[in-house]
Amino acid sequence: KQEVTQIPAALSVPEGENLVLNCSFTDSAIYNLQWFRQDPGKGLTSLLLIQSSQREQTSGRLNASLDKSSGRSTLYIAASQPGDSATYLCAVMLLLILTGGGNKLTFGTGTQLKVEL
Amino acid sequence: EAGVAQSPRYKIIEKRQSVAFWCNPISGHATLYWYQQILGQGPKLLIQFQNNGVVDDSQLPKDRFSAERLKGVDSTLKIQPAKLEDSAVYLCASSLAGSKLYEQDFGPGTRLTVT
Numbered sequence: 001k002q003e004v005t006q007i008p009a010a011l012s013v014p015e016g017e018n019l020v021l022n023c024s025f026t027d028s029a030i031y032n033l034q035w036f037r038q039d040p041g042k043g044l045t046s047l048l049l050i051q052s053s054q055r056e057q058t059s060g061r062l063n064a065s066l067d068k069s070s071g072r073s074t075l076y077i078a079a080s081q082p083g084d085s086a087t088y089l090c091a092v093m094l095l096l097i098l099t100g101g102g103n104k105l106t107f108g109t110g111t112q113l114k115v116e117l
Numbered sequence: 118e119a120g121v122a123q124s125p126r127y128k129i130i131e132k133r134q135s136v137a138f139w140c141n142p143i144s145g146h147a148t149l150y151w152y153q154q155i156l157g158q159g160p161k162l163l164i165q166f167q168n169n170g171v172v173d174d175s176q177l178p179k180d181r182f183s184a185e186r187l188k189g190v191d192s193t194l195k196i197q198p199a200k201l202e203d204s205a206v207y208l209c210a211s212s213l214a215g216s217k218l219y220e221q222d223f224g225p226g227t228r229l230t231v232t
Contacts, residue, residue, distance in 0.1 A: 004159070034220075043121070043208060043223035044160070089159055103148075103212070104173060105221065107159030 006108035023090035031095035121224035135197035142211030
């Protein structure tokens, strides 16, 4: 059974700081890994998706890396801003279509980030 | 392009009552998912539909939860009877079957409180 863990559970940083969020998973047979952002009362917004054959993806101030062999991913946020305050979730996808299943996302418990002025 | 729509956004019921949630996926998305997100946890997949057929419902508590997707478009998720532990946000997502990425688009969710 795939288990996904995120550390830390909560993080508070001053504006402008660079930070790293960690995600680890137990089963390396993944199709891809995705980082989401969740704001209170809203759904999930996809930030970055890394295919299993890729090592990293970048979007603006965000950079996500993937090390399948060690079962780890990191999300790097550069020059943090108060608008970055949210819960960040990582999710791994197992592609089970060939065995009659679906494309199942397994989520971590999230890191709640607060960026202070 | 309109996103995934869900209603109601909030619902408060007493235990043992029944409740239903509605989801309208993005037009053309053949795959639809229902997730349950308990406070402080990540979303957990309850059921996945491909058109109007069930692909995965292994984590759906079938004694009280049911879901359908008639005509392969809209979907409803029902809980009957509700328990206190069903208090959660219920998220609907959809994806374009056949896409290489299988990326899921999420709706805003329905927050259920069972008292």
